[in-house]
Amino acid sequence: MSRPVPWRLDLSSYPKREVKQTRFQDLDTMGHLNNVAYAALFEDARVRMNQQLGRVNRGKMAEGSFRAVVARNEINYLAEGSFPEDVEIGLGIGRIGNRSFEMLAAAFQSGACIATCDTTIVMTDPKGESLPADFVERLKAVQVKAA
Numbered sequence: 716m717s718r719p720v721p722w723r724l725d726l727s728s729y730p731k732r733e734v735k736q737t738r739f740q741d742l743d744t745m746g747h748l749n750n751v752a753y754a755a756l757f758e759d760a761r762v763r764m765n766q767q768l769g770r771v772n773r774g775k776m777a778e779g780s781f782r783a784v785v786a787r788n789e790i791n792y793l794a795e796g797s798f799p800e801d802v803e804i805g806l807g808i809g810r811i812g813n814r815s816f817e818m819l820a821a822a823f824q825s826g827a828c829i830a831t832c833d834t835t836i837v838m839t840d841p842k843g844e845s846l847p848a849d850f851v852e853r854l855k856a857v858q859v860k861a862a
Contacts, residue, residue, distance in 0.1 A: 719793070733760040735804060750792065757832040785834055801824075
């Protein structure tokens with residue numbers, strides 16, 4: 716793993732924030748947050764942001780909606796997380812493609828970045844169409860502030 720670019724370690728780079736409680740059951744045998752806990756914290760924050768963005772359909776396809784799946788999810792563990800301190804997740808959109816977009820996130824405790832998470836989400840239906848223009852505008856409104 717290469718070292719993250721400096722702006723990824725700065726909470727102010729991310730336009731959205733979610734504060735998550737850690738749980739005692741999230742600890743490994745050494746008393747640190749385990750990798751599964753990191754993944755769950757990032758997933759919950761990502762899903763909440765997706766719901767706020769709208770348009771992604773989880774059930775029967777409605778007019779103007781689309782289906783999407785996670786095609787890639789990469790977590791880089793930078794430091795040990797601890798209990799009972801909360802984790803603050805910063806989130807924003809990175810690259811926006813024709814049928815996909817990237818959600819970038821970072822987890823912080825005591826002001827220090829303890830992990831980053833890059834997730835690529837790909838539209839699967841309707842086939843042959845691009846992401847809706849109004850959805851792309853919503854994505855652009857919450858893009859990360861890269862240096």
